[in-house]
Amino acid sequence: MYQQVSLSLIMIVLVACLFGTRLKPAWAFAGAISVSYLAGLIDLEGVLINFTNPSLITLILLILISIGIEKTAFVRKLSTSLAKGSLSKSVTKLGLSTAFLSSFTNNTAVVASLISAVKENKTHAPSKLLLPLSYTAILGGTLTLIGTSTNLIVNGFAVDAGMAPLGFFDFTLVGLAVLSAGLIAILLLLKFLPNYQEADDEVTPFYLEGKVKASSKLIGKTVEENGLRELKDIFLAEIIRGEKRIAAVTPKQVIKAGDILLFSGDLKSVPLLKQFDGLEVIHDKHEMAVEHFVEVVISHSSSLVGQTLKDANFRKEFKAAVVAIRRGHSRLEGSFANIQLQAGDSLILAPSSDFQSNKKLKREFVYISGLDLQSHLDEKQSHCVFAGFIAVIGLSIFDVVPLVKGLIVLLIAFMLWGVVSVSEVKRRFPLELFVIVGSAIGLAKLMIDTGVATQISEFVLSLVGQFGPYTALVVIFFLTLLCTELITNNAAAALSFPIAYSLAIGFGVSPLPFIMAVAFGASASFISPFGYQTNLMVYSAGNYQIKDYIKVGVPMSLVYSITALIFIPIVFPF
Incomplete structure (x- = not known):
């Protein structure tokens, strides 16, 4: 009884932290498993063994090996073919290729490799291609056991629950069905995606900062008297005065020395601010012409995530001044110095002459206008990389060599050959994912062993039991889908699996359909830019608004779910 009550309280706090706070899921799950250990619910060996789960090790190895695969000539050839043909043809080629790559490699890496090509193509608006890129990467991940982290995580849960491991192609038939239906839906929904290349009335909501110098003629005059209310396509949103933030600036607000003026609007209007005496838009001597600016998109693996520009010492580290920031169409508040950067944020930089030679660019940014961030392999190396990867997968499928062993050998070969460097392995090691999955496996096992999952499933049975197992499966699917949209796919799978497994036992049916409902439900993130990493990566890169995800994502989610x-x-x- 003590164990059930204690674990129930821990899980309630965990869910509250995931849904109601900004605490990172990795910290929440690590805290939950740590408290479980301190409360005597699990011993130290039981905690640590979860982090050596074969499915988790396989997932980590696949992510690291994908570093080499994304450098191959295949990805480069796909990039150059995107602009050829009509929009529907381009989306179809992009979708099928992305889905294929995502079924065998990390889909986040696939999207990261293709963002630059999509952004730089001259034929179709990036906003017409980037969301389909993300969606087809998600759909492709459902095709195989290794296609997405959730499939591997669910497999780990299943093995720990005493079931036989899931096969490499167990997901494929259902995956092909959702991919086919999803791709058709994307093609039908293309007309609802924005075309920001043609929409002249669309104002890109860049967030700009100017500082009033002590010698400025703006001082002592109102906003209206200074003409700050009459700017084309840009408006004064806030004033930062010391520790005070003045929002909803009125025309009668008087400007003082040292004020930081925060503007929102079209980047092309930035040079207009140069007309105001003593207003520093960039705090060093950079050219103010827009054509000299560089746009970058922060990578999901960047060290900048969670830091402010000041904390990161951005100008010194990157030899560039930040002119503007954009986070989708979200309204940012406060001065640049206090904004915590997120993956997917777009920064407009005024670069120095040393900017392009900075070795940190590839590590920190997924896209830089005018620069190819990827180190490409030649044809021979590309063929060898693919041949090695396919050989490892083939040997695993036919039970000749276990997948983990094959991937370890392949990663070592990549490193010895120079395809993947030690520094890249360190940089790309998914520590947060490692912590989440390792902790989640332990918590899921505890929920089953202590009977907490059985109690929850009995409650669900009392509500839907009379309608049969299929209704319960539908409930589990949509519960997982909702969790995926609101938190993350991996957390959703961790929370739903023990309940799904116990429901199957309660009905006396095969757990497999319920486990698959969790796996496919955890991959069903189409409505929110924040539920799945690839959606977040294209959010600012495509200049999307939340409504764009809703308009296209809701019908996509319905088609996928049905x-x-x-x-x-x-x-x-059953």
Whole structure:
């Protein structure tokens, strides 16, 4: 009884932290498993063994090996073919290629490799291609056991629950069905995606900062008297005066020395601010012409994530001044110095002559206008990389060599050959994912062993039991989908699996359809830019608004869900 009550309280706090706070999921899960250990619910060996789970090790190795695969000539050739043909043809080529790559490699890496090509293409608006890129990467991940982290995580949960490991292609039939339906839906929904290349009335909401120098003629005059209310496509949103923030600036507000003026609007209007005496828009001697600016998008693996520009010592580290910041169409508040950067943020930089030679650029940014960030392999190296990877997968499928062993050997070969460097392995090691999954496996096992999952499933059974196992499967699927949209896919799988497994036991049916409902539900993130990493990566890069995700994502989610819920019980009968 003590164990059930204690674990229930821990899980309630965990869910509250995931849904109601900004605490990173890795910290929340690590805290939950640590408290479980301190409370005597699990011993130290039991905690540590979860971090050596074969599915988790496989996931980490695949992410590291994808570093080499994304450098291959195949990715480069795909990039150059994007602009050829009509929009529908381009989206189809992009979608099928992305789905194929995502079924065998990390889909986040696939999207990161293709963002630059999509942004730089001259034929189609990036906003017409980037969201389909993210969606098809998600769909492609559902095709195989190694296609997405959630499939591997669910497999780890299943093995720990005493089930046989899931096969490499167990997901494929349902995955092909959702991919086909999803790609057709994307093509039909293209007209609802914005075309920001043609929409002249669209104002890109860049967030700009100017500082009033002590010698400025703006001082002592009102906003209206200084003409700061009459700027084309740009408006004065806030004033920072010391520790005070003045929002909703009125025309009668008097400007004082040292004020930081925060503008929002079209980047092309930045040179207009140069007309105001003593207003420093960039705090060093950079040219103010827009054509000299560089746009960058912060990578999901960047050390800048969670830091402010001041904390990161940005100008010194990157030899560039930040002129403007954009986070989708979200309204940012406060001065540049206090904004915590996020993955997917777009920064407009005024670069110095040393900017392009900075070795940190590839590590920190997923996209830089005018620069190719990727180190490419030649044709021979590319063929060898693919041949090695396919050989490892093939040997695993036919039970000749375990997948973990094959991936370890392949990663060592990549490093010895110079395809992947030690520094890249250190930089790209997914520490947060490692902590989340390792902790989640332990918590899921505890929920099953202590009976907490059984109690929750009995409650669900009391509500839907009379309607049969299929209704319960639908409930689990949509519960997982909701968690994915609100938190993260991995956390959603961790919270839903023990309940799904116990429900299957309660009904006396095969757990497989319920496990597949968790796996496919955890990959169903189409409505929010924040539920899935690839959605967040294209958010600012495509200049999307939340409404763009809703307009396209809601019908996509419905098509995906209906298709999955039709095919799961057919392929995996109760």
